[in-house]
C-alpha cells in the first residue's frame with residue numbers, strides 16, 4: 001500500500017502493485033530511501049507525480065496522483081504488505097522516518 005503522513009492510503013492488490021512498479025521503472029526515480037529486502041520505501045511526492053504523469057495510465061493512477069498532490073509532507077510511503085520483512089538491512093535516516101510514520105499511524109504509543 002501507498003500512504004502519506006496523514007494516513008491517507010491507496011491499497012493496491014498484487015497485480016496493481018506489479019503494474020505500478022512495471023510502469024514506473026520500479027519507482028526508482030522517485031525513491032528517496034528504500035529497504036534492501038522488500039519493496040517498502042519512501043517516495044518524493046513531486047517525483048512520484050512526474051513518474052505517474054509520464055507512465056501509461058493504469059487502474060489506480062488517479063488515486064495515486066491525488067495522494068501525492070494532497071500529501072501533507074514532501075514524502076509518501078510504500079509498505080510492502082506482501083513481504084514479511086523486519087527491514088533490518090534498511091539503515092539510513094529514511095528507515096527511521098518510515099518506521100516513525102508507520103508507528104504513528106498504528107496508534108498512539110502507550111508508554112515509551
Ligand SMILES: [Zn+2]
Pocket residue numbers: 035036037038039040085086087088090
Ligand atoms: Zn523490508
